[in-house]
Amino acid sequence: MINFSLQKNLHTAEGEIQLNVSARIESGKFVSLYGASGVGKTSILRMLAGFMKPDNGYINVNNSVWYHASAKKHIEPQQRKIGFVFQDYALFPNMNVRENIRFALGKNESPAIVDELLELTGLINLAARKIQTLSGGQQQRVALARAIAKRPAILLLDEPLSAIDNEMRVYLQDTLKEIHRRFALTTILVSHNANEIIKLSDTVIHLEQGRFQQQTTPARFFQNGNEAAKITGNIISIEENGNAVVLIENRLVSVPAAGEKLNPDDKVDITCSNMRAAVSKKEK
Numbered sequence: 001m002i003n004f005s006l007q008k009n010l011h012t013a014e015g016e017i018q019l020n021v022s023a024r025i026e027s028g029k030f031v032s033l034y035g036a037s038g039v040g041k042t043s044i045l046r047m048l049a050g051f052m053k054p055d056n057g058y059i060n061v062n063n064s065v066w067y068h069a070s071a072k073k074h075i076e077p078q079q080r081k082i083g084f085v086f087q088d089y090a091l092f093p094n095m096n097v098r099e100n101i102r103f104a105l106g107k108n109e110s111p112a113i114v115d116e117l118l119e120l121t122g123l124i125n126l127a128a129r130k131i132q133t134l135s136g137g138q139q140q141r142v143a144l145a146r147a148i149a150k151r152p153a154i155l156l157l158d159e160p161l162s163a164i165d166n167e168m169r170v171y172l173q174d175t176l177k178e179i180h181r182r183f184a185l186t187t188i189l190v191s192h193n194a195n196e197i198i199k200l201s202d203t204v205i206h207l208e209q210g211r212f213q214q215q216t217t218p219a220r221f222f223q224n225g226n227e228a229a230k231i232t233g234n235i236i237s238i239e240e241n242g243n244a245v246v247l248i249e250n251r252l253v254s255v256p257a258a259g260e261k262l263n264p265d266d267k268v269d270i271t272c273s274n275m276r277a278a279v280s281k282k283e284k
């Protein structure tokens with residue numbers, strides 16, 4: 001069980017944000033942290049990991065105290081049983097794949113887990129390869145394996161798949177799910193991607209204006225309210241009939257522009273209301 005209450009004054013370009021959040025996360029759960037850019041999601045992960053000191057609050061993990069402001073207790077990051085994977089892989093470029101994963105283990109720890117992780121992440125044939133020779137998706141698999149090698153109690157994932165192309169992203173989501181299950185981890189993922197959150201998580205926590213506004217299942221969260229139907233894209237061109245041609249991920253869609261003056265390169269939200277869905281069988 002992770003039980004925390006964190007207060008931190010964040011200095012943003014738009015002014016101060018008083019972050020004041022608390023949650024109880026049961027062991028073995030996969031939780032996603034969702035919210036607009038700059039609301040403090042990464043800061044929460046950094047405080048849990050011990051890289052950023054809260055102004056006040058506490059962090060208890062499985063009956064041990066990692067942080068307690070009034071007791072002046074702050075366990076160093078190395079002493080916290082945490083695995084951390086960022087968007088950038090932060091691997092050692094001069095080491096090969098196996099050495100990068102092995103590095104995470106203490107001197108007296110058995111290296112058997114390295115082979116298990118190489119197998120699980122599909123890296124066994126790349127074990128001797130230098131990091132620079134790998135694709136982004138492959139590097140992220142190494143980063144994931146390295147984070148797990150220490151057998152963390154909590155796995156913290158900060159948009160680990162956002163720089164990776166769609167096909168590899170789907171593959172890595174499956175790997176993440178399997179790793180979470182196999183190692184009985186408690187996982188906290190920061191993600192902007194509804195698909196990913198729905199596929200992976202038991203619970204989604206919505207951070208807005210410094211507070212956890214909602215804590216519910218992804219299905220409920222993305223079905224209700226505006227969050228469900230808002231898609232962001234970039235305008236490529238405006239058609240003669242006034243429709244905007246918008247690039248969403250790797251697709252172009254033509255959308256009626258509601259009277260607003262829009263121009264190519266504008267970043268836009270497409271909001272769907274009363275959306276009717278129809279399902280038809282795909283031709284083989």
Ligand SMILES: Nc1ncnc2c1ncn2[C@@H]1O[C@H](COP(=O)(O)OP(=O)(O)OP(=O)(O)O)[C@@H](O)[C@H]1O
Nearest residue numbers: 009010011012013036037038039040041042043044
């Ligand atoms: N040590 C710190 N003290 C005070 N403010 C900080 C500190 N570190 C970062 N901030 C500020 O906190 C704000 C929130 O940043 P954070 O990275 O946590 O947001 P985020 O929700 O993860 O954003 P994104 O989705 O864009 O990654 C930023 O404006 C940042 O400048």
